[in-house]
Amino acid sequence: MMQASDGFTSLFDGRTLAGWIAADGPEPAFYVHDGAIVGGPASGYPAWLRSQRQYENFDFRCEFFVQGWTDGGVYFHAPEHGLKSRCGFKISIFQQQDAEPRTNSMGSIFPLIAPRKVNVRNRGEWNSLRIQMDWPALRVWVNGEQVHDVDVDQHPDLRFRLRSGYLGLETLSYPIRFRNLGIRELPGKSHWQPLFRGPEDLVNWTVTESNPRAPARFEASGAVLRGDGLGNLVTREKFRDFALQLYIRGSRHHNGGILFRSSPHYEIQLHDVEESHYPTGSLYHFRRSSYPRIESEQWFLFQMWVKERWCLVRINGENVMEYDRLENLNEGPIALQAHDAGRWIDYKDILVRRD
Numbered sequence: 548m549m550q551a552s553d554g555f556t557s558l559f560d561g562r563t564l565a566g567w568i569a570a571d572g573p574e575p576a577f578y579v580h581d582g583a584i585v586g587g588p589a590s591g592y593p594a595w596l597r598s599q600r601q602y603e604n605f606d607f608r609c610e611f612f613v614q615g616w617t618d619g620g621v622y623f624h625a626p627e628h629g630l631k632s633r634c635g636f637k638i639s640i641f642q643q644q645d646a647e648p649r650t651n652s653m654g655s656i657f658p659l660i661a662p663r664k665v666n667v668r669n670r671g672e673w674n675s676l677r678i679q680m681d682w683p684a685l686r687v688w689v690n691g692e693q694v695h696d697v698d699v700d701q702h703p704d705l706r707f708r709l710r711s712g713y714l715g716l717e718t719l720s721y722p723i724r725f726r727n728l729g730i731r732e733l734p735g736k737s738h739w740q741p742l743f744r745g746p747e748d749l750v751n752w753t754v755t756e757s758n759p760r761a762p763a764r765f766e767a768s769g770a771v772l773r774g775d776g777l778g779n780l781v782t783r784e785k786f787r788d789f790a791l792q793l794y795i796r797g798s799r800h801h802n803g804g805i806l807f808r809s810s811p812h813y814e815i816q817l818h819d820v821e822e823s824h825y826p827t828g829s830l831y832h833f834r835r836s837s838y839p840r841i842e843s844e845q846w847f848l849f850q851m852w853v854k855e856r857w858c859l860v861r862i863n864g865e866n867v868m869e870y871d872r873l874e875n876l877n878e879g880p881i882a883l884q885a886h887d888a889g890r891w892i893d894y895k896d897i898l899v900r901r902d
Contacts, residue, residue: 555608558598558714558728559584570597570715577716583612583726586619586718596716597625603711604733607678612724614671617642619723620657622715623678624708627896628794628846632657633864635712636705638678638687640723642669654687654694659704662687662694673726681733682710707850707861709792710737739792742782742881743772743897755779761888772894774803774885785809786899787878788854793897799843802887804831807853809879815851815860815868817884817892819843828860828867836860836868846895854902 558566561582569576572594578585584596607623617640624635631637639657645665649655654662666689668674677688683700686693699705716725741748746767756778757763763778774780787808797803797819804814814831821838828836839862841847850861855876860868883894 554731555606555729556731558730559726561726564596566599567596568599570595580724583724584716584728586716586721586723588720590718591720592717594717595622595625595631597622598714601711601713602730602732603735603737604681605679606731606733607680607714607729608676609728610673610675610726611640612671612673612726613640613642613667613669614722615642617669617718617721617723619716619718619721621676621678622713622717623680624710624712625715626709626712626794626848629848629863631715631717634848635709636680636685637717638676640676640718642667644669654689656685656687656695656697656705659702660695660697662689664692664694666690666692666694682736707852707859707866708864709848711735737900739898739900741897742899743767743793743894745770751783752780753783755781755882763885765883765885770895772883772897773891774883774894775891776885776888779806779882779884781806781882782880785878785880786853786901787876788902789852789881790900790902791849791851791853791881791898792900793849794846794895795849795892796844796846797892798890800887801843801890801892803892804884804886805849805851806882806884807879808873808875808877810875810877812879812882813858813873813875814884828862830858830860830868830870833872834868834870837865839863839865839867846893852902 576590576594577596619640620637622631625631626634637657639655641653645652648661653667679686685697687695758777761777763776765780803817806812816825816829826838852859856873857871
């Protein structure tokens with residue numbers, strides 16, 4: 548068990564999984580044995596063990612044991628829903644001592660950036676891993692040797708990854724063990740404004756354009772906001788250049804959108820019909836998206852950026868629409884559109900950041 552020192556806080560008590568949650572798999576996928584967290588045979592993808600809370604900037608350290616074929620990793624900035632290694636980050640754990648480092652080698656920023664060197668101890672030995680995330684600086688050490696020093700803002704994909712999220716342990720049914728997990732938090736730099744996290748936030752919104760034949764209904768059930776009917780739920784505050792982040796799920800063939808700016812507004816379509824004229828992620832009327840692989844009634848991570856004439860939409864960590872010819876530069880509210888009565892859309896963890 549790691550002792551608290553130099554500002555580090557232990558994340559594992561050596562006896563229980565207190566502070567961790569088994570996600571996307573059976574509860575026995577991870578367990579404690581002989582002072583270590585073990586990924587058992589039930590821990591195949593997509594099962595992972597995630598921290599109870601989220602972290603932004605930090606210095607994280609742990610040890611992992613490698614003997615025989617081993618495949619897994621450590622996640623950080625991982626989302627609650629969506630592809631963890633695409634929305635957030637994954638440092639790969641792999642037993643092979645590659646002479647030529649690859650993008651899936653031990654220590655890689657999987658699956659994009661190979662480490663400078665592969666130095667895994669793979670004959671029944673403990674290895675050390677250190678990850679320092681101080682956006683935009685990402686540094687990684689394996690067994691005391693630095694294998695990454697990356698400015699993520701300069702990478703065309705990494706710069707759009709989540710800036711905070713869960714820590715996670717992954718093992719693809721192979722016997723990886725983890726111990727001595729600890730973290731030292733560093734000052735945060737990304738200041739998000741919650742737009743909706745629970746019913747109390749509805750006072751910051753108002754309903755507009757409600758159709759009398761199918762009135763718009765936006766109802767909060769705990770942390771989930773459900774929209775139905777015909778009309779818009781609109782922020783009372785106005786925005787011009789911003790980043791928006793939230794989770795969305797909808798009934799089969801739902802139809803709605805996210806509106807921004809004004810006079811007139813723009814709309815990012817939410818419509819899970821792949822062959823439709825403007826499917827989910829499209830900038831309605833201006834640019835069709837590449838259709839994201841989303842499923843009805845399943846949450847997906849939605850991100851968008853609007854700055855001057857440029858707009859980008861990412862879904863589950865994939866760029867699906869980019870457009871750089873916005874003409875309306877007027878600030879306006881952000882709105883959730885309900886456009887098909889009887890086909891609901893849910894939202895949660897709605898965050899905005901002025902850019």
